[in-house]
Amino acid sequence: xxxxxxxxEVMERWIILGFLVVPGALAAPPCQELWxxxxxxxxxxxxxxxxxxxxxxxxxxxxGGLKG
Numbered sequence: 001x002x003x004x005x006x007x008x009e010v011m012e013r014w015i016i017l018g019f020l021v022v023p024g025a026l027a028a029p030p031c032q033e034l035w036x037x038x039x040x041x042x043x044x045x046x047x048x049x050x051x052x053x054x055x056x057x058x059x060x061x062x063x064g065g066l067k068g
Contacts, residue, residue: 012041016055023062 015038018025025031039059044052 009041012038013045016045020058020062 015034019035026035039055043055045055046052
């Protein structure tokens with residue numbers, strides 16, 4: 001059976017995108033630690049060739065809207 005390894009960059013990208021889609025999961029302390037470590041990896045998450053998300057800006061907007 002073949003086994004593929006993901007780079008750390010790809011794993012961080014999926015962690016960030018996953019928590020942006022389901023921000024309620026950040027209530028658990030282990031998830032907060034995972035989120036914090038993933039955010040240390042990069043400032044932008046590439047979507048397609050010339051499109052990228054500014055992670056910190058999008059996170060502030062999303063979580064600020066949820067806060068009230």
